[in-house]
């Protein structure tokens with residue numbers, strides 16, 4: 131097929147000729163005969179069960195050891211583990227005597243010989259991690275008897291039986307199973323112990339549930355993830371797709387981090403767990419396995435397609451090679467349910483994509499129809515000339531990342547290298563494929579969002595700021611310093627006028643009293659500047675008033691550095707600086723920079739990390755900034771064993787409120803964030819400003835307003851929120867002198883303080899600042915509950931202190947973890963609502 135034809139026909143997401151829409155039909159998963167387990171049961175090759183092709187050969191996994199064949203056809207196949215000792219070579223393993231007789235084998239077990247016709251030796255190098263990971267102790271603690279062993283598989287709803295002919299088939303539920311109905315509901319499917327409240331791992335295929343003592347026996351080395359041994363090779367239950375690759379805490383406890391990682395990798399990417407081709411529709415056509423085997427490339431393990439492209443009715447998810455010959459037929463115009471009137475490659479795009487095009491500088495007035503090519507160039511439908519490159523503009527990659535829109539791979543070109551590359555890849559890089567946990571950081575102006583954002587970069591990134599970023603921050607600091615200086619100069623003028631006015635008043639009092647006047651000059655005060663500095667001051671104030679400061683500085687820094695030095699050392703400026711607390715417009719951080727104004731205004735100035743942290747504002751495209759990170763593992767993490775969690779990737783996206791547009795309309799760009807972090811400066815309660823109409827507003831009330839609009843925004847319906855109450859240090863500084871009730875919303879704050887508390891003795895109950903903090907938190911919590919009916923999480927912070935921000939962000943991580951586990955808890959409570967179990971009490 132010619133390229134132009136492709137452009138017209140194989141439509142979809144952005145570039146029509148290389149994107150496809152995938153429709154997913156949730157299938158009833160038929161029970162299939164597990165093809166990974168050979169039918170000749172007497173000679174199960176160990177490797178076929180324990181080490182699938184997709185896993186590395188020296189994998190440290192528990193090894194499955196088959197027991198002797200069941201004598202009766204309907205007797206369940208029981209398999210159990212042995213643990214390989216370090217560097218042992220396992221050959222021709224036999225049943226473990228102790229297992230069948232109900233004895234607990236010593237761990238680690240020696241390799242056994244005889245009984246099984248192994249397909250060859252399987253070597254396990256250095257298995258210490260395994261032995262120390264809890265497997266052996268699990269053996270010791272396991273309480274399994276012959277009876278348990280026999281019942282285990284029969285209790286499971288779906289049992290594989292092996293018939294004399296050697297073929298396996300799904301068994302009817304055994305009569306023994308019926309007779310076991312009296313066994314406690316929700317107990318372990320193998321040992322029948324525990325209740326629905328005890329922790330269990332369930333099989334992705336048949337949903338049999340196992341307690342921690344049985345799970346490794348029932349599931350073996352998990353070559354396809356969490357499946358009973360007899361379910362290996364079977365398709366997973368569809369409702370469980372979301373669980374793929376997300377380890378449970380139980381597994382993390384029982385196995386080493388490496389083992390869990392490998393099992394989760396296998397679970398997510400092994401063939402048996404992928405969607406079947408017939409369940410996937412590309413551009414309205416069902417895929418088939420015939421022909422070129424492209425389905426394997428599409429590898430669609432989860433409902434949210436990872437390597438895939440676009441789920442029908444959603445914005446684009448990924449861009450694939452134009453050479454990938456899947457999905458014939460053209461894309462429906464409504465494939466994304468877009469309503470913008472703008473059509474790209476035959477598809478009406480979504481509002482998020484429209485915003486992206488705007489930022490990319492694409493002219494979208496009049497709702498044009500475009501064709502976008504593989505290299506990102508685009509042209510209007512019916513016209514030949516290329517109008518531009520969508521992803522060419524600097525910062526577009528970043529913007530697409532915020533909007534969760536794909537960007538074309540560099541490798542995509544007409545020679546089809548990309549397709550070849552994809553085919554070469556056996557198992558995609560687990561870490562690359564892992565979904566990002568997106569955290570959106572917003573807050574009212576000055577609440578500390580950019581400080582927290584920068585702090586996160588310092589905390590979790592090895593190279594927090596690139597050379598370019600440092601250069602931009604340097605420019606920002608140098609510009610800011612002139613702004614602070616300007617505020618200081620304005621203050622100087624005011625103080626000078628006040629001083630002169632006082633003098634005039636004094637003079638008139640003296641003259642009316644007939645007292646001799648002092649010999650002071652009429653218009654010189656301690657705030658007066660000499661003519662040279664005065665003319666510089668006038669010029670700077672004029673530039674500031676015209677709003678051209680950014681245009682002039684810091685390019686002019688080199689020229690003005692000597693004047694700045696003279697100005698700073700001048701007595702008038704020093705006298706003004708001593709009264710800097712009276713200058714409302716001067717930010718508290720200005721003092722930090724003004725003290726070093728001479729150094730900073732030099733051309734060769736290099737900002738230190740602290741300078742970067744304290745710098746007001748952050749340079750980023752369109753007020754958006756994002757950073758990816760992994761929480762480093764530390765001994766004092768809440769769950770020390772939770773190594774897997776600590777390695778999840780997070781993306782912190784900071785957006786400036788001025789970029790959210792009227793009524794926060796751009797918030798819908800952030801539909802796939804997992805958590806919104808709303809930042810409020812706890813010290814804002816007594817801060818006021820004048821709006822454009824000259825109305826005086828309280829910053830805390832404005833923060834509350836913004837909070838209400840974000841919380842009630844439809845994009846964040848059901849979204850979890852974390853409120854960071856920042857600037858606790860400033861709250862502490864002012865609460866004793868400025869009452870919280872200055873803010874109308876807090877007029878009912880009436881703390882009861884003991885004498886000790888009043889004297890701020892921290893050893894005796896909460897301080898006034900803590901009470902004020904608590905009161906503010908409760909106000910926001912109640913507001914949130916009244917708007918959403920849900921619970922607001924709150925964390926205190928001091929943005930300038932690393933560990934404080936670290937604690938707040940780790941709290942965010944805990945909320946997400948808790949959210950993931952919540953469905954299980956809900957399942958328990960739903961089940962328990964119908965429970966006849968007398969042991970259950972709500």
Ligand SMILES: Nc1nc2c(ncn2[C@@H]2O[C@H](COP(=O)(O)OP(=O)(O)OP(=O)(O)O)[C@@H](O)[C@H]2O)c(=O)[nH]1
Nearest residue numbers: 575576577578579580581719744747857928929930
């Ligand atoms: N004392 C103190 N100052 C803080 C704290 N957090 C931030 N600041 C300072 O407060 C000022 C405003 O903080 P930013 O992080 O720029 O606030 P923002 O939310 O980005 O505000 P805008 O950029 O104005 O939208 C900066 O000078 C920070 O250094 C804090 O916890 N304590």
Ligand SMILES: [Mg+2]
Nearest residue numbers: 580746747748
């Ligand atoms: Mg800022």
